[in-house]
Amino acid sequence: MFKDLDPILHSQLRLAVMSLLISVKEAEFTFLKEKTNSTAGNLSVQIQKLKDAGYIDVVKQFKNNYPQTICKITPQGVTAFEEYVKNLQAYLGANK
Amino acid sequence: MEERNISEQESLQLIQEMIGKAKSHYHESGASAILWGAVIGTCGLISFAEQQWNFSIGFDIWFLTLAAIVPGIWINIRAAKKRIVKTHATAAIDIVWNVFGISIVCVVLYGNIIPSISEGFFAKENIELLSHNMLTGETKKYWPTTLSLSSVFLIIYAFPTLATGWISKFKPMIIGAVVCYCFFIASLFTPFKYDMLLCGLAGIGNWLIPGLLLNRRYRKAKSAHV
Numbered sequence: 001m002f003k004d005l006d007p008i009l010h011s012q013l014r015l016a017v018m019s020l021l022i023s024v025k026e027a028e029f030t031f032l033k034e035k036t037n038s039t040a041g042n043l044s045v046q047i048q049k050l051k052d053a054g055y056i057d058v059v060k061q062f063k064n065n066y067p068q069t070i071c072k073i074t075p076q077g078v079t080a081f082e083e084y085v086k087n088l089q090a091y092l093g094a095n096k
Numbered sequence: 097m098e099e100r101n102i103s104e105q106e107s108l109q110l111i112q113e114m115i116g117k118a119k120s121h122y123h124e125s126g127a128s129a130i131l132w133g134a135v136i137g138t139c140g141l142i143s144f145a146e147q148q149w150n151f152s153i154g155f156d157i158w159f160l161t162l163a164a165i166v167p168g169i170w171i172n173i174r175a176a177k178k179r180i181v182k183t184h185a186t187a188a189i190d191i192v193w194n195v196f197g198i199s200i201v202c203v204v205l206y207g208n209i210i211p212s213i214s215e216g217f218f219a220k221e222n223i224e225l226l227s228h229n230m231l232t233g234e235t236k237k238y239w240p241t242t243l244s245l246s247s248v249f250l251i252i253y254a255f256p257t258l259a260t261g262w263i264s265k266f267k268p269m270i271i272g273a274v275v276c277y278c279f280f281i282a283s284l285f286t287p288f289k290y291d292m293l294l295c296g297l298a299g300i301g302n303w304l305i306p307g308l309l310l311n312r313r314y315r316k317a318k319s320a321h322v
Binding site: 011025036 | 111121
């Protein structure tokens with residue numbers, strides 16, 4: 001019996017953002033946009049969803065008079081990501 | 097990339113791809129290493145040359161290190177402003193270099209304060225240090241300098257370089273640090289003049305060369321993204 005994959009993470013852009021954030025301490029919005037090759041609008045919406053789920057922290061501030069958004073994965077996000085990968089591996093292992 | 101559901105196989109590939117992208121992102125220009133490598137290298141080599149060929153440039157060349165502090169801070173602030181991602185490795189490396197800065201200041205204080213303080217302590221016990229030349233019979237007051245302080249500097253130079261090289265898996269820095277430790281061992285047996293030469297060479301091997309290699313890598317990575 002397989003656990004259902006977390007619907008918050010089982011989406012292309014949100015999973016990409018979480019995979020990037022799990023590898024770093026913190027990243028700016030521009031970094032996530034560049035690496036995921038997504039539009040600013042779509043990325044903002046998905047970041048908000050991850051924030052609402054408690055998976056990431058978002059800090060908005062000003063740097064050189066320009067708005068800057070810094071994202072950081074939360075301990076809850078790390079646990080959810082690890083659980084997601086575990087379930088994914090179990091699913092793929094069973095389907096080999 | 098858009099917001100859409102994906103298959104389990106695609107998920108795994110995406111995770112691997114993104115982790116790879118995060119790891120391959122490179123932003124270290126090596127400017128700080130180039131600056132300090134050039135400064136320490138110049139100071140050490142000129143100091144050695146002054147003693148080897150008996151001339152003076154009119155001022156203590158090591159004051160150049162003080163002059164380099166302001167551009168050094170400016171380079172670090174500029175690099176921090178440009179940084180759009182902070183990895184766990186860069187956070188650790190930043191701490192290592194801050195500790196290095198504190199340690200260098202402490203060693204400079206140690207080298208400058210210990211002689212006069214030691215003299216004061218000896219004076220309180222009615223002791224005066226004297227040096228006696230066995231050949232001429234001349235006896236004069238001995239100023240209690242810190243012996244082979246440059247050996248201590250060589251250990252301090254090697255420590256952050258080895259830590260940075262090890263954390264970032266950057267071989268030129270690991271090699272530079274190992275060479276610096278070898279210079280430290282050599283400096284235990286060499287007179288002051290050659291210690292200066294070793295310090296200069298350590299600056300070049302430890303920071304200048306790895307810094308130039310870092311800069312080349314940075315420019316390559318930057319041009320690949322344009």
